[in-house]
Amino acid sequence: xxxxxxxxxxxxxxxxxxxxxxxxxxxxxxxxxxxxxxxxxxxxxxxxxxxxxxxxxxxxxxxxxxxxxxxxxxxxxxxxxxxxxxxxxxxxxxxxxxxxxxxxxxxxxxxxxxxxxxxxxxxxxxxxxxxxxxxxxxxxxxxxxxxxxxxxxxxxxxxxxxxxxxxxxxxxxxxxxxxxxxxxxxxxxxxxxxxxxxxxxxxxxxxxxxxxxxxxxxxxxxxxxxxxxxxxxxxxxxxxxxxxxxxxxxxxxxxxxxxxxxxxxxxxxxxxxxxxxxxxxxxxxxxxxxxxxxxxxxxxxxxxxxxxxxxxxxxxxxxxxxxxxxxxxxxxxxxxxxxxxxxxxxxxxxxxxxxxxxxxxxxxxxxxxxxxxxxxxxxxxxxxxxxxxxxxxxxxxxxxxxxxxxxxxxxxxxxxxxxxxxxxxxxxxxxxxxxxxxxxxxxxxxxxxxxxxxxxxxxxxxxxxxxxxxxxxxxxxxxxxxxxxxxxxxxxxxxxxxxxxxxxxxxxxxxxxxxxxxxxxxxxxxxxxxxxxxxxxxxxxxxxxxxxxx
Numbered sequence: 200x201x202x203x204x205x206x207x208x209x210x211x212x213x214x215x216x217x218x219x220x221x222x223x224x225x226x227x228x229x230x231x232x233x234x235x236x237x238x239x240x241x242x243x244x245x246x247x248x249x250x251x252x253x254x255x256x257x258x259x260x261x262x263x264x265x266x267x268x269x270x271x272x273x274x275x276x277x278x279x280x281x282x283x284x285x286x287x288x289x290x291x292x293x294x295x296x297x298x299x300x301x302x303x304x305x306x307x308x309x310x311x312x313x314x315x316x317x318x319x320x321x322x323x324x325x326x327x328x329x330x331x332x333x334x335x336x337x338x339x340x341x342x343x344x345x346x347x348x349x350x351x352x353x354x355x356x357x358x359x360x361x362x363x364x365x366x367x368x369x370x371x372x373x374x375x376x377x378x379x380x381x382x383x384x385x386x387x388x389x390x391x392x393x394x395x396x397x398x399x400x401x402x403x404x405x406x407x408x409x410x411x412x413x414x415x416x417x418x419x420x421x422x423x424x425x426x427x428x429x430x431x432x433x434x435x436x437x438x439x440x441x442x443x444x445x446x447x448x449x450x451x452x453x454x455x456x457x458x459x460x461x462x463x464x465x466x467x468x469x470x471x472x473x474x475x476x477x478x479x480x481x482x483x484x485x486x487x488x489x490x491x492x493x494x495x496x497x498x499x500x501x502x503x504x505x506x507x508x509x510x511x512x513x514x515x516x517x518x519x520x521x522x523x524x525x526x527x528x529x530x531x532x533x534x535x536x537x538x539x540x541x542x543x544x545x546x547x548x549x550x551x552x553x554x555x556x557x558x559x560x561x562x563x564x565x566x567x568x569x570x571x572x573x574x575x576x577x578x579x580x581x582x583x584x585x586x587x588x589x590x591x592x593x594x595x596x597x598x599x600x601x602x603x604x605x606x607x608x609x610x611x612x613x614x615x616x617x618x619x620x621x622x623x624x625x626x627x628x629x630x631x632x633x634x635x636x637x638x639x640x641x642x643x644x645x646x647x648x649x650x651x652x653x654x655x656x657x658x659x660x661x662x663x664x665x666x667x668x669x670x671x672x673x674x675x676x677x678x679x680x681x682x683x684x685x686x687x688x689x690x691x692x693x694x695x696x697x698x699x700x701x702x703x704x705x706x707x708x709x710x711x712x713x714x715x716x717x718x719x720x721x722x723x724x725x726x727x728x729x730x731x732x733x734x735x736x737x738x739x740x741x742x743x744x745x746x747x748x749x
Contacts, residue, residue, distance in 0.1 A: 200277050202251045206266050209240055216240045218264045227255045229275065236260065236272060246458065253277040321376055324393040326386050327367065329360055336360045338384045339456070343393075347375045352475075355393065356380075357454055366454050366481075373397035453480035461485050526621035537683040542719040545678040545690075546727045549710045550735035552694060556709055558741075562635075571639030575691065575711065576668045580612045580638050582737050583689065584630040585744050587663055590730045594663045596684040597721055604721060613662035613682060614642055616649045623649040624682060626662045670694060670711075679716050686721055689734070690714035711738065 209216060216238040223235050234246040253275035260266055260273075329336060336358040343355050349369045356367040377394040380386055453461070453468055457480055461468045464485065471488045473480035512518045523531070552575070559573055566573040587594040587610055596605045610631040613624045625645035630638060648654040665682045668691040679690040692712040698705040715731045737743045 201256060201274055202253065202277055203271050204235070204249050204251050204273050204275065206238075206247070206268050206270050206272055207250075208268055209238075209245070213240050213268070215265055215267045216245075218260050218262050218266060220262055221258065221260060222246075223255055223258075223273070225255050225258055229253065229255060238266070247272070249273075249275075251275050251277070319396060321394055321396050322371065322373075323391040324355075324369070324371070324395050326358075326388050326390050326392050328388055329358075329365065333360050333388070335385050335387045336365070338380050338382050338386065340382060341378060341380065343375050343378070345375050345378055349373060349375060349395065354454065354479075357456060369395075371395060371397050452478060457482055457485060464489055524620050526618075526623065530622050533683065534680050537681050541681050541683060543678070543681060543716050544719045544724065544727070546715045546717070546724070546731050547676055548713050548715075548728075548731045548735050550713060550738040551699065551708045552711045552738050553709045555738055555741065556694075566636050566639050569636050569640055571636060571641075571643050573635065573639050574642075575670070575694075576614065576666055577635060577639040577642050578738070579666055579668075579689065579691065579734075580614075580627060580630055580642065581635055582734055582744065583612055583664055583666065584610045585737070586730060586734055588631075589733065590726065592722055592726065593687045593717070593730060595686055595721065597686065597718065607663055609661075609663070611661050611663050613665035613685075614646065615665060615667035616646045618650045618652075620652065623654065623659065624662065624665055625649050625654055625658050626660060628661065664688065666691065676712050676714050678714060681716055681718060686718040687727075687730075688716050690716070 206216070217240075218236055219239050220237040221235070222237065223229055223233075229235060229249055230252050231250065232248045235249045236247050238245055238247060255273055256276045257274040259271045266272070326336065337360075338356060339359050340357040341355075342357065343349060343353075349355065350372050351370060352368045354366045355369050358365050358367060373395040375393060376396050378392075379390075379394070380392045386392055452473060452475075453471075458468055460482055461471065466485060466489060468480065468485075471480050471484050472478070473484055475481055475484075555575075555578070559575070559578065563573040571577070591606055594607045594610070596607070597603075598605060609629065611626050611628045612630050613626045616623050616625060625648070627633075627638065627641050627645065633641065645654065645658060648658070662682065662685055664685055665679075665688045667679050667688060669677065670691050670693040672693075674692045676692050677690050679688045681688050690713065692714070694709050694711040696707045697710045699708040699710070701708075713731060713735065715727055717727045
């Protein structure tokens, strides 16, 4: 016997929905309550469970279709009852066969102490307290209708406050007598939203809270069954009983908003372990699942995306496989993490360092006497230190877990150093307490220690911002990756003479290209432009530090 399954009612004023995914195929055997399609309305994303069971004979929809309420989704050929009837008929017509069955099992026998009485009453179900300073909520979805039977912890509403989306469960068992809200309403805390007829059990004096459960061992040995008399094992008939509780293997127990979040994060909702009533999955469960995936992902997955298996390069020619150094592994993991978790933006500008370069060459011999070398990088350390004082957001870190911004009151500048073993970033501490000569000496010492692999872990930690200078190699500009948990990094390219129009004529000026990459979660583009322009203006006129610094 064939049966049609049609798109059910989806809610008030919802006449149709878009098919996102068809979860079954022709020939599949489906069961009651198994999800067969995933649809999207203008209000929510929903997995639609079937109300029929059997083998899928025909599918009438495909992904991308717009289906109307009442439209046929699929046709199934029922198998349960037919198979049951055929088995019974076959057994009745067969010859008499005596079968010996030995059963030993423990059966739980419920023995109520005393009879109970049922008391019915209609109660007003009010919108509960939702949290501090929350007085009302928007109704996103009403999950029940008049006449529905509800049980404790069954979800009745999906609501939204200015802080979160919340599922509101029932606190009683009963039947919905009246629904007093609809989607889009904004009830206040304490407003009546449902009237529910409850059926409470009234205990007789002396009755215990729980039914007495005893275990009895039932043994039936050598029970004779004569199939010719129409006798069949009760357990066998139960396999085909139309009234047997369905095996639910389809929809995961989660609200539409939870499913939507899971889909946006690329999570298979059925793999998430729910912690709610009856293993219901919440938004927190989805987030915890994603967090566990990130924490437990293999080392080969450095960006959150599984790495593709490489082809066999040997069939194209000779190759050499060299293990990554420890520094290269750490660098790869750190930069991949930073790139995949921080929304990078890079701001470009140029500073006229014509006068600064002349002064640098004049002062460099004196710095050399102290054991250092006065470079553009050491000058930038001093300039950036003052810039961090003027723009404290650039001297911060973000704690997304606690939803906090950490502002640092110290000034430590990291310097990227190119070594034979890979990139290292020594950190010069307390740069606000050192003059240019001291900064130049310390920078040279740390760079040498990094190249000789004698630098300590402490000397690589605690940076406020990082400088990476490729000017000695070449290039006009680049986009450096932020050294997490910092929120900005300054890239320096090679300076070159350019014709600059000033005072009515073109003059050759030494221009220094600068690239500022910043974390857009906390730094806006306008702030980044102001920061970099301040750095450029200070390089062009070093007196700016003396005038504006504290």
